[in-house]
Amino acid sequence: MERRLSRRMFSNLLVGGGLLIWLGTILQAIFRYVIPPASGQVGSLSVLAAKTTELPPNSGKIVRYGSSPAIIVRPPGGEVRAFLAICTHLACTVQYRDDLAHIWCACHNGHFDLFGRNVSGPPPRPLEELQVVTRGNEFFISKRA
């Protein structure tokens, strides 16, 4: 009796285990399929952001940096800086406000100073700063090393 039962248990285990492995393999493939692969955006991507004539003092411009928006700003009397234009609160695209002379997010009224630091509103962190290199009369932006 005991022997017959263990044989049944063995076959149950074999069939059940095989079914579980089969199901796991299928689910694993589906799971890996729906998670998007890395965008392949290289860290050293350098992008022409603006020409000097396009960026007068006290202005900013949204540009494409890989698949993300970036903002390049020229304060009234300071050096040109660039940041990823994604608000650290809930990922809206920020903009330069010439009346306030700083960066602003319209979605939830978040304010960032010209160093990208969160100074008021709900954003919890500063904007991610990008490196600006001037070549002739053109500004190029890239990720900081």
Add this chain to the structure above:
Amino acid sequence: MKTQNSKVWQWFEERLRISEIVRFLSHKTVPRHRYTAWYYFGGVVLFLFGVQVFTGILLLMYYTPTPEAAYESVRFLVGEVPFGWLIRNTHSWAANLFVLACFCHMFSAYFMRAYRKPREITWLTGFLLLGLALGFGFSGYLLPWNELAFFATRVGTSIVSTVPLLGGYIGETLKGGEMVTGLTLSRFFGIHVALLPLIAVLVLLLHLALIQRQGMSEPISQQHHSSQEEAIPFFPHFFLREAMVWLGIMAVLLALSILSPWELGTKADPFASAPAGIKPEWYFTYMSQALKYLPGRILLWEGETVGIVGFMLGGLYLLLVPLLDRGAARGKPNPIFTIIGVCIILFMVVMIILAYTVG
């Protein structure tokens, strides 16, 4: 003629045994008491779901789910296709009324303690259906690919990404990458027209089957006041009254669609700044508005993480209320659950009003 009718009847009867269905319907009753009117909301949800499926199929005939063509296809549908504007407006308005009816149905069931034993699974499937209704709203909002929807989706998927542990993966899987792009549109389209309808139909059938199996719940306070003799026969009495409600809803829906058309706005530009006044649909504004009032950091955590965890706990409470409110099953309702329910509704209403007045 009569003989012909009876022949047709006989033909179907032999194959489908319709008399059993008729017998079942003639025995089905709806309890009669002072809260009977709230029972109509279940049928209203069902009716509006039907409207959504019907108008959704019609919209599919012209809609193109790519970032280059989505906005233009909706503009063509609204501007050029005969009655295209009516189909789109009806779909948009019915979506809002559908979610509203889901909330009314859920809260009426909550206050009547319809979740109590033995109807815990019916409550669970109803809660799932509300989640699916919100999922329909969220995924459908992006499809016209306009500026407002684009940034509202950026905010919405960001909120999902804030969920501790798995939020980042879920957010990226929803978007199809780090940002909201054409891949997000493809995914949302697939979710909206295939995945969610499939799950919703299955859960809806289970929900309805459970109601048929267990009968309609009566509020504890009315159990001794209503009797089987006073109950309303479902067919044709309750069914015809429900049909009148459906006609009323249809009239309201058409009036809204004609008098208050749904704006298309401007086409989304993923590399433009977000405009002021970005708002999700009203049924998400209580969340976005509350998150707006939270500071950047609360103790060790980011403000929005605390807010999201709070909303998740609120959802978990509603999901598990049949297990928490044990007294209701014994016929002893605890007023604390009524107070919590009223607080949840007040919070939602106040936040929605603030979102549309203060901004």
